[in-house]
Amino acid sequence: MKLYISENPAAKSADISRRIAADDMILTSSLPTTAGSRMLKGYMSLFGAEVLTRLDNAGFTLAGKANVGEFAVDLLGETSYFGAVETDGKLSNAAAELLKAGEVSAVITLDVNGYPRRAAAQNGLISLKPTYGTVSRFGVIPAACSGDTVSIMANDTAAVSEIFAVIAGHDDKDGTSHPEAVCETAKTAAVPIKRIALPVNLTEGTNEDVKGKLAAFTASAEAAGIEVVKVESDIIAVSNIAWNILMSAEVCNNVSRYDGVKYGYRAENFSGIDELYTNSRTEAFGELIKSVIIFGSETLSADKYNKQYDKALRIRRLIVEAFAELFSEYDAVLLPACSALSYGEEIRADKYAVYTENRFTAPASITGLPAVVCGSVQLIGRAFSDGSLLAAAAKITESEGK
Amino acid sequence: MTLGYLISLEQINQLSLTDRQREEIIAFFAARDAELERLYRFDTADTERMVHVMPIMTVVREDKAVQLFTREALQAAAPETDEGYWCVPRVLE
Numbered sequence: 001m002k003l004y005i006s007e008n009p010a011a012k013s014a015d016i017s018r019r020i021a022a023d024d025m026i027l028t029s030s031l032p033t034t035a036g037s038r039m040l041k042g043y044m045s046l047f048g049a050e051v052l053t054r055l056d057n058a059g060f061t062l063a064g065k066a067n068v069g070e071f072a073v074d075l076l077g078e079t080s081y082f083g084a085v086e087t088d089g090k091l092s093n094a095a096a097e098l099l100k101a102g103e104v105s106a107v108i109t110l111d112v113n114g115y116p117r118r119a120a121a122q123n124g125l126i127s128l129k130p131t132y133g134t135v136s137r138f139g140v141i142p143a144a145c146s147g148d149t150v151s152i153m154a155n156d157t158a159a160v161s162e163i164f165a166v167i168a169g170h171d172d173k174d175g176t177s178h179p180e181a182v183c184e185t186a187k188t189a190a191v192p193i194k195r196i197a198l199p200v201n202l203t204e205g206t207n208e209d210v211k212g213k214l215a216a217f218t219a220s221a222e223a224a225g226i227e228v229v230k231v232e233s234d235i236i237a238v239s240n241i242a243w244n245i246l247m248s249a250e251v252c253n254n255v256s257r258y259d260g261v262k263y264g265y266r267a268e269n270f271s272g273i274d275e276l277y278t279n280s281r282t283e284a285f286g287e288l289i290k291s292v293i294i295f296g297s298e299t300l301s302a303d304k305y306n307k308q309y310d311k312a313l314r315i316r317r318l319i320v321e322a323f324a325e326l327f328s329e330y331d332a333v334l335l336p337a338c339s340a341l342s343y344g345e346e347i348r349a350d351k352y353a354v355y356t357e358n359r360f361t362a363p364a365s366i367t368g369l370p371a372v373v374c375g376s377v378q379l380i381g382r383a384f385s386d387g388s389l390l391a392a393a394a395k396i397t398e399s400e401g402k
Numbered sequence: 403m404t405l406g407y408l409i410s411l412e413q414i415n416q417l418s419l420t421d422r423q424r425e426e427i428i429a430f431f432a433a434r435d436a437e438l439e440r441l442y443r444f445d446t447a448d449t450e451r452m453v454h455v456m457p458i459m460t461v462v463r464e465d466k467a468v469q470l471f472t473r474e475a476l477q478a479a480a481p482e483t484d485e486g487y488w489c490v491p492r493v494l495e
Contacts, residue, residue: 146453238441241437260481261488262480262488266481278417282419287423290427294412294417294427298411314450366455
């Protein structure tokens with residue numbers, strides 16, 4: 001079981017409260033960055049990510065690069081070339097295990113397709129996927145650029161808030177970065193969370209454990225003076241179908257750069273340039289990423305572009321509008337983050353399970369809205385309400401069991 | 403998804419799947435196509451496409467000629483180089 005793909009031995013002496021890890025989608029110039037893929041095994045970047053520079057300047061020490069699924073698109077990291085992480089025979093996640101073991105106080109992750117939120121929910125941790133554009137993505141391996149968000153996982157909301165305060169902010173080097181004043185708004189708890197909508201049709205297909213967590217969260221929220229109201233939304237329920245189209249198209253484009261020539265894995269046997277490309281990519285990419293590439297390529301083809309890709313972009317607007325309508329009455333939306341608190345053999349045997357399991361995380365991915373995982377469930381808020389979500393999560397956690 | 407179409411997608415993407423992988427992907431696409439029907443139920447004829455989820459402005463900077471990295475540094479991660487060039491197989495016979 002490999003929790004770190006590469007480690008910084010000098011970090012052992014650092015104070016635990018200042019010791020962090022980053023998943024292997026985040027570039028570092030002092031340690032290799034692999035994206036969990038054979039394609040990038042041993043790859044050394046010439047520069048590091050802006051988020052890690054900010055954390056270094058704030059006195060945090062990077063302990064190592066956490067194992068991650070290939071290009072962070074899978075369930076929990078099971079497609080990593082460096083091996084899946086398992087605990088007691090159950091699929092787990094490297095970032096979550098590092099936190100539970102007390103190795104680090106926080107992990108910086110890249111939320112492409114929801115893995116950090118699933119991992120946090122299954123391990124009783126806190127995760128923040130900030131509002132799209134509030135944290136710099138300079139120096140992050142791109143996967144699905146219209147949704148990729150640098151995220152934070154930690155044991156408690158205080159640690160997540162502390163890290164968010166350091167890394168959120170405008171960055172000239174990132175073309176999708178909001179102005180500083182807007183990023184500052186996201187750090188404050190300006191609008192208190194008083195009413196939460198729970199779209200019940202999006203809880204279908206979850207097991208009793210998850211339903212129990214939703215009920216417990218609802219009870220704690222109500223004990224903290226926050227009203228939870230059941231609603232329905234047909235359009236939000238198809239978020240993952242549209243997101244799978246957009247994500248696959250974007251990942252397909254982004255990984256087209258890996259051809260075994262300028263960097264990355266190169267096949268040993270080939271007879272010409274075409275075979276060099278084909279053999280390198282075939283040998284280096286795992287099966288899930290290959291399916292994403294084929295899916296994305298088909299979706300962008302002349303035959304399917306209008307029917308699938310164009311449709312998904314229009315559906316994205318309808319989903320954004322549906323959330324806006326909910327936010328006219330409610331301050332946040334409560335959703336599960338996963339269908340089960342641990343994945344059984346059935347879901348693990350299905351190598352394409354993530355395309356359906358991401359139905360809980362895709363709503364925040366496709367809209368760029370902030371999401372906090374707390375109490376093993378997920379709270380999605382208005383854009384730039386990150387601080388308010390964290391404050392609500394802390395308040396609800398405090399009221400647990402009262 | 404037919405086998406012939408899948409093979410053409412493999413070629414476009416410089417991949418070569420095994421027979422087992424092809425069978426699994428064709429089955430996956432059949433299930434996915436059924437799921438897509440749920441999207442088509444929503445009328446989007448009068449809905450604008452949404453590429454960017456936030457009103458983010460493109461960063462405009464003044465052009466500056468700056469050498470960020472040396473040729474040697476850029477080639478340090480290359481599988482094979484020769485006197486400052488990336489090595490690839492001969493393209494023209």
